[in-house]
Amino acid sequence: MMSWLKSASFGGEDVFDENADELHLQSKEWTSNMKKRIKDGYVDGVSAGEEASLQVGFNQGFREGAAQTVAVGRLKGIVSAVWCWCQIQHPEKPVPAGVIDLLQLVTQHEEGIIDGIRKALENPPPSVSDVSESMEDLEVKQPGLGCGGTGCEDTDCCRSEQKMDLESSHHQHNLSSEPSGFPSRSHEGLDLLVRRCMDLVSELGLPQELIHHIEELRNS
Amino acid sequence: MKEALAEVQRISAHPDSRCWFVSWSPNGALLASCGGDKAIRIWGREGDLWVCKTVLQDGHQRTVRKVAWSPCGNYLASASFDATTCIWKKKNDDFESLTVLEGHENEVKCVAWAPSGNLLATCSRDKSVWVWEVDEDEEYECVTVLNSHTQDVKHVAWHPTKELLASASYDNNICIYKEDDDDWECQATLQGHTSTVWSLCFDAAGERMASCSDDRTVKIWKEYPSDSGQGVFLVDSDLSWKCVCTLSGYHGRTVYDVAWCQLTGALATASGDDAVRVFKEDVTASPDEPVFSLVAQVTRAHNQDVNCVSWNPKEAGLLASCSDNGEIAIWRFKEED
Amino acid sequence: MADGRQEADELFDRILLADERFRGEGYQEGFERGTARGLQNGRRHGASHGAKLSSEISFYHGFAVTWRSLLEGNADDRSRKRLKALEALLNLIQRSPLEDPQSVKLQEDMEKLRAKFRQVCSMLNVSTDFKEYIKTAEGTSF
Numbered sequence: 001m002m003s004w005l006k007s008a009s010f011g012g013e014d015v016f017d018e019n020a021d022e023l024h025l026q027s028k029e030w031t032s033n034m035k036k037r038i039k040d041g042y043v044d045g046v047s048a049g050e051e052a053s054l055q056v057g058f059n060q061g062f063r064e065g066a067a068q069t070v071a072v073g074r075l076k077g078i079v080s081a082v083w084c085w086c087q088i089q090h091p092e093k094p095v096p097a098g099v100i101d102l103l104q105l106v107t108q109h110e111e112g113i114i115d116g117i118r119k120a121l122e123n124p125p126p127s128v129s130d131v132s133e134s135m136e137d138l139e140v141k142q143p144g145l146g147c148g149g150t151g152c153e154d155t156d157c158c159r160s161e162q163k164m165d166l167e168s169s170h171h172q173h174n175l176s177s178e179p180s181g182f183p184s185r186s187h188e189g190l191d192l193l194v195r196r197c198m199d200l201v202s203e204l205g206l207p208q209e210l211i212h213h214i215e216e217l218r219n220s
Numbered sequence: 221m222k223e224a225l226a227e228v229q230r231i232s233a234h235p236d237s238r239c240w241f242v243s244w245s246p247n248g249a250l251l252a253s254c255g256g257d258k259a260i261r262i263w264g265r266e267g268d269l270w271v272c273k274t275v276l277q278d279g280h281q282r283t284v285r286k287v288a289w290s291p292c293g294n295y296l297a298s299a300s301f302d303a304t305t306c307i308w309k310k311k312n313d314d315f316e317s318l319t320v321l322e323g324h325e326n327e328v329k330c331v332a333w334a335p336s337g338n339l340l341a342t343c344s345r346d347k348s349v350w351v352w353e354v355d356e357d358e359e360y361e362c363v364t365v366l367n368s369h370t371q372d373v374k375h376v377a378w379h380p381t382k383e384l385l386a387s388a389s390y391d392n393n394i395c396i397y398k399e400d401d402d403d404w405e406c407q408a409t410l411q412g413h414t415s416t417v418w419s420l421c422f423d424a425a426g427e428r429m430a431s432c433s434d435d436r437t438v439k440i441w442k443e444y445p446s447d448s449g450q451g452v453f454l455v456d457s458d459l460s461w462k463c464v465c466t467l468s469g470y471h472g473r474t475v476y477d478v479a480w481c482q483l484t485g486a487l488a489t490a491s492g493d494d495a496v497r498v499f500k501e502d503v504t505a506s507p508d509e510p511v512f513s514l515v516a517q518v519t520r521a522h523n524q525d526v527n528c529v530s531w532n533p534k535e536a537g538l539l540a541s542c543s544d545n546g547e548i549a550i551w552r553f554k555e556e557d
Numbered sequence: 558m559a560d561g562r563q564e565a566d567e568l569f570d571r572i573l574l575a576d577e578r579f580r581g582e583g584y585q586e587g588f589e590r591g592t593a594r595g596l597q598n599g600r601r602h603g604a605s606h607g608a609k610l611s612s613e614i615s616f617y618h619g620f621a622v623t624w625r626s627l628l629e630g631n632a633d634d635r636s637r638k639r640l641k642a643l644e645a646l647l648n649l650i651q652r653s654p655l656e657d658p659q660s661v662k663l664q665e666d667m668e669k670l671r672a673k674f675r676q677v678c679s680m681l682n683v684s685t686d687f688k689e690y691i692k693t694a695e696g697t698s699f
Contacts, residue, residue: 081623
């Protein structure tokens with residue numbers, strides 16, 4: 001603390017030549033101490049921010065994820081029920097191959113969606129960088145104490161502040177502008193399965209009302 | 221002690237296997253036993269002795285854990301570790317398999333008939349309690365699946381007069397269920413035991429319930445209307461149950477079963493310490509603070525765990541017990557007058 | 558001397574202030590990064606859970622709606638009972654709080670839903686091998 005005091009007291013004042021080396025050293029020490037302060041704050045900030053936002057993110061993702069499996073889940077339920085119906089109505093006959101095939105395809109489609117979400121979970125995009133990496137962006141060059149936080153012109157401390165502002169707004173921009181982030185399975189694929197299911201249900205002579213229910217799953 | 225338990229008969233009922241449970245028919249004339257040998261045996265009296273009348277085999281692929289008589293005495297239900305419940309119909313002196321109830325994911329631990337005979341409850345290691353309805357065509361249909369326990373459900377018992385069901389579980393709790401607005405709901409969860417609740421039963425009037433546990437205690441629960449100010453376990457229910465008495469210090473090990481004699485009010489217990497005990501209530505004590513005292517015990521009733529005790533419903537003082545060693549013992553509880 | 562001390566005090570204060578300010582700047586930056594990261598991580602985990610749970614509930618929905626269509630119009634006692642159970646299942650599905658993953662009732666409601674589905678399967682005499690097939694859906698938990 002004493003060395004900072006010295007260096008700080010000389011900051012912006014005339015300095016005797018013989019003090020220059022020492023001052024340089026002290027200045028370096030000051031810088032490294034301030035860097036450490038920033039780093040400490042940064043680490044605390046990261047965990048506080050993460051803690052504060054995890055549930056919000058979870059809730060958002062939960063709704064997004066839930067929305068992705070509604071149609072395929074319902075279709076799977078419908079085909080499964082048809083499968084049961086065939087088996088119970090005609091226990092002597094095997095369940096029609098069309099029903100078995102479709103059930104398999106729908107199941108695969110659903111697994112594809114869930115796998116896609118899981119993969120996104122395993123490989124987070126590079127926008128989330130870890131502490132050490134981002135610490136390189138933070139630079140503290142000079143002990144410039146002059147401003148005291150109240151609007152100085154162009155001392156380094158304020159420049160670094162500006163830089164951080166820029167960065168953080170950049171992050172925010174990143175976050176809000178990012179599209180869903182999860183690979184969504186093509187609606188085309190599901191629509192095809194829905195159509196197949198409708199055809200199958202008419203072929204089996206099942207109630208019209210059921211066909212309406214299946215139709216609702218198109219473009220949903 | 222003025223009272224005593226006298227041995228009437230000892231039977232090797234399920235040799236080289238465990239005898240898990242015994243149940244008297246409603247008229248007291250028959251005793252059904254079941255065990256690890258996958259068999260159910262029906263015992264009837266001949267002279268002074270109980271003899272095997274029939275053996276029900278081939279109904280189950282694994283251990284038969286419990287058996288229960290329908291209130292009319294014409295049906296027998298058996299719960300098995302093979303995940304099914306068998307319904308047997310009495311035909312003259314024999315029984316035929318009527319139907320098999322499937323649905324539980326794994327071991328069925330208990331089965332019990334409601335007093336009306338129209339409902340049947342089953343419970344399982346799959347943590348669920350199922351209620352089945354019987355129609356005129358002897359068809360059984362599941363009317364509810366209750367998932368109120370977080371662990372293996374060990375026992376189910378019906379209230380003697382109302383359509384109220386109680387279940388005991390490995391999660392240390394007792395749940396009370398009632399049909400409400402066309403569906404069955406868990407109405408109260410009774411907490412108090414500190415380990416697995418193995419069994420429970422109601423008294424003759426249905427005002428009290430006895431439960432027994434791996435915590436080596438027996439607890440007596442009394443029903444109170446929830447506005448009586450007597451301490452309520454769950455809000456949002458029109459009645460609740462409060463523990464009014466705990467019998468501790470008597471059992472050296474797990475208490476596996478408790479039976480409340482509907483004729484005499486005597487309470488019998490079966491324990492892992494190989495003993496059978498009988499407790500009687502002090503009639504002068506306040507109903508809110510009942511006092512039970514040990515009046516008879518046989519410390520080596522069996523040479524292994526005693527799994528079950530059951531009072532004959534017609535002949536006061538006649539008690540059956542069964543054990544891990546495959547035996548059934550018949551006892552007579554005598555009170556000095 | 559008094560002036561010197563005052564000066565030193567002022568300096569000291571300014572240093573403390575700088576100390577705090579740098580820490581604060583780091584904190585602010587970190588907080589924003591942490592928030593972004595928490596949102597991302599939470600979102601991804603949430604998506605996985607949401608997708609699985611919704612898949613399960615949607616399965617029950619499709620299953621129940623189909624059986625209702627198939628049984629409707631049958632006036633016999635047995636069909637009536639089955640239809641009633643299917644309606645009860647659909648009601649539970651409608652009430653399932655998928656919109657609010659933080660709902661304390663979510664777990665409880667899911668248990669009720671799964672229980673009702675098992676009852677319906679039993680009433681419909683749905684064969685065991687089919688149940689085996691849907692096991693993955695049934696066993697979903699969070």
